[in-house]
Amino acid sequence: MTRRPSLPGASELFRLTGSTPDLPSEEAAGGRRRGTGREKHSTKITVYVSDEELLALEHARLELRGEHGLAVDRGRVVREAIAIVLDDLEGHGEDSLLVRRLRER
Template sequence: MFRPQAGADWFDPGAAPRRPAPPPTPRQKHSAKITVYVSDEELLALEHARLDLRASHGLAVDRGRVVREAVAVILADLAAHGEESVLVRRLRQDSGP
């Protein structure tokens, strides 16, 4: 087994190139948790959206953040448009005649 001698300068960690640390992202502490079950296709679509946000828009967010933002958008639409909101229309469509 190879053991470097004390004082050997075969590796200088100070000489290794370093990338700048990414800026810290603001984290919000959440006080409640829910569990939501999704299909494999829905999970894949969510992951694709997360990757697209990163690749195309420079937004590095986790799936939870995407879901929270989507919920906020759909609830704001419900509050603003009521019966004509996207949520009401989709739920009526899914529930059938």
């Protein structure tokens, strides 16, 4: 018995991805934004994080997989977190978590 990981086949790697028809994310999700899932993304940003932040992100990814059965990558976790924070900002403005935390610094 080998300990090699099972890898996705060609059909998984090259599958077609669907997209929502010209609706902003918040309209498509019934008033709430959703982070994009497994699809090709056309825009890239670079974000520098501390070692501790990267470790925490990886820990969260492993917790999602181990305790909740959600196999997601770090990018998916970050996109969902962005969607949550933007929804909170839009809905709560001055009282949003983002505004309060940014004012603390």
